[in-house]
Amino acid sequence: MSRYLVFLPSLLGGVIGGVWLMFRPLDLGPSAGPGLTLVVAVVLIAALLAGAWLCERLLPSFRYASCLLEQALADLQLSVPAMIVLAALTAVAEELLFRGALLSWLGVWGQAVLFGLAHPAPRQGWSYTAYTLVAGVLLGYATLLTGQLWAAILAHFVINLQGFAEVRKRS
Numbered sequence: 154m155s156r157y158l159v160f161l162p163s164l165l166g167g168v169i170g171g172v173w174l175m176f177r178p179l180d181l182g183p184s185a186g187p188g189l190t191l192v193v194a195v196v197l198i199a200a201l202l203a204g205a206w207l208c209e210r211l212l213p214s215f216r217y218a219s220c221l222l223e224q225a226l227a228d229l230q231l232s233v234p235a236m237i238v239l240a241a242l243t244a245v246a247e248e249l250l251f252r253g254a255l256l257s258w259l260g261v262w263g264q265a266v267l268f269g270l271a272h273p274a275p276r277q278g279w280s281y282t283a284y285t286l287v288a289g290v291l292l293g294y295a296t297l298l299t300g301q302l303w304a305a306i307l308a309h310f311v312i313n314l315q316g317f318a319e320v321r322k323r324s
Contacts, residue, residue, distance in 0.1 A: 166271070167246020173254035180257065184300040193295050197308040201288055202315065208284050218278025226320040236317035244309035247271075251289060252296040252305050261297070265289030288312075 185193070208215035231239065247268070255264040269286030292305040 166250040170249030170254040179253055181300040190299045190304045193299050194304040194307040197295050198311045201312050212280040214278050215280040218274035218281030223320045240310055240313035240317055244306055244313050248302050248306045248309055252302055256293055261293035265293055
């Protein structure tokens with residue numbers, strides 16, 4: 154059980170975001186229908202995966218941080234069901250906090266900076282934190298475009314799950 158403690162900050166952030174939203178409900182204007190929400194999620198997933206792929210190939214600092222993250226996740230020896238559950242829980246938790254609670258308070262760029270800082274890497278892996286900042290911007294704009302969290306949650310879940318799958322494939 155202690156090996157899952159690495160996910161505790163993300164999950165606690167989700168609790169904070171959820172409580173925040175209980176007292177200050179999300180008001181992003183009219184919500185998009187399920188069709189547009191799904192299209193936005195798919196475009197977001199493609200953009201984030203393509204961005205990570207490019208960073209992995211062009212930026213040694215991104216490869217360095219990715220290797221560190223993959224090793225840390227591999228050390229957890231997660232089962233496939235645990236990967237799915239953790240990918241979902243962390244996606245929901247982080248979206249509740251960053252796009253749910255903080256977006257309307259700090260704006261797209263403010264919440265994105267905090268999102269990037271919440272995904273730190275050693276100085277040699279600086280581009281990983283920069284990538285997560287850009288991901289936070291894209292997730293924030295997707296939330297504003299759709300008027301809801303579902304596109305961001307789905308994209309975040311797929312990105313998390315893809316990361317877990319990559320670790321499992323290489324282990």
